[in-house]
Amino acid sequence: MIYLVEHFYSIQGEGKYVGSPSLFFRFGGCNMKCEGFGCTEKATDGTEVLGCDTVYAVNKEHFSHNWIPIAKTGELLSILDLYELPGAVDIVLTGGEPLIYANDRTFTDFLEALIKKGHRITFETNGSLDVDFDTFPVYKECFFALSVKLTNSLEPLNKRVRGDVIYNIARNAKDAFFKFSIDAESINLGLEEELSKILVHSPKTAVYCMPVGGSKEEVERNSEPLIEFCKAKGYNFSDRLHIRIWDVNKGV
Ligand code: SF4
Numbered sequence: 001m002i003y004l005v006e007h008f009y010s011i012q013g014e015g016k017y018v019g020s021p022s023l024f025f026r027f028g029g030c031n032m033k034c035e036g037f038g039c040t041e042k043a044t045d046g047t048e049v050l051g052c053d054t055v056y057a058v059n060k061e062h063f064s065h066n067w068i069p070i071a072k073t074g075e076l077l078s079i080l081d082l083y084e085l086p087g088a089v090d091i092v093l094t095g096g097e098p099l100i101y102a103n104d105r106t107f108t109d110f111l112e113a114l115i116k117k118g119h120r121i122t123f124e125t126n127g128s129l130d131v132d133f134d135t136f137p138v139y140k141e142c143f144f145a146l147s148v149k150l151t152n153s154l155e156p157l158n159k160r161v162r163g164d165v166i167y168n169i170a171r172n173a174k175d176a177f178f179k180f181s182i183d184a185e186s187i188n189l190g191l192e193e194e195l196s197k198i199l200v201h202s203p204k205t206a207v208y209c210m211p212v213g214g215s216k217e218e219v220e221r222n223s224e225p226l227i228e229f230c231k232a233k234g235y236n237f238s239d240r241l242h243i244r245i246w247d248v249n250k251g252v
Helices: 060-066 073-082 105-116 137-141 163-172 191-199 216-233 241-246
Strands: 002-011 021-027 039-042 048-051 068-070 090-094 121-125 143-146 175-182 206-211
Touching (some): 002 060, 002 073, 105 137
Parallel strands (some): 021 090, 090 121, 121 143, 175 206
Antiparallel strands (some): 002 021, 039 048
16 A cells, blocks of 8 residues: 655755756655654654654654555546646655655556656655666656765664665666755764765765755754855755745645
8 A cells, every 4th residue: 555645736945956846745654764863743642753854754653644545546646637737847756765665556657657748757765775677667767866864864874875776776767866964963973984985886976965954944054064065075055945935844
């Protein structure tokens, strides 16, 4: 069963395609927790659940009662009709981790239908789950934002950095780029060395660094040190425009 958490039409707020009108599908569930990001969300039973800024799309135990179960491809496709889209806008598949559904035929049929309609599909993935490009060639038409998790996520190294997966996706996808969430404190704690151990798996792939933050205040606090880091290393700085403008992370 596929779980959809929310869908919304907005602009892409971060990464290579920032500013592009995009229809977002946020899928529920993830293979990680990233409690190191220190964000919390209150569940209906009052529990403060610790995780990343989309913990409501990650933690099945506390939030799945709000997720929409999807059994058929048509249920996903019909969502496009809810919006007055001006054409084949970008489709962004995010989460949670959308690639937990990578081998589900309902999911891959959805991708194929979107490509036929002329949409550009971008996955926002943690880059730790492999994609079978031979069985599902539709993934060769997709774009991948590889948001590989760093030490600050508190996930174990062998789980968050999968060199074989990074290499496979970067080599076979239509396009891929790295997108890292970085807080000001990490910059002085061996960040460059940590990034280089990830980038070695696909050295020619573009790098975008964006400030950690689930709120405008947090994003702004982390931005200036990160800009200086990007200037020094030659990486691209990526804003988190949606958070800076709307100061929330849901539905924008
Ligand atoms: S991998 Fe991404 S969605 Fe999953 S817990 Fe970490 S930050 Fe959240």
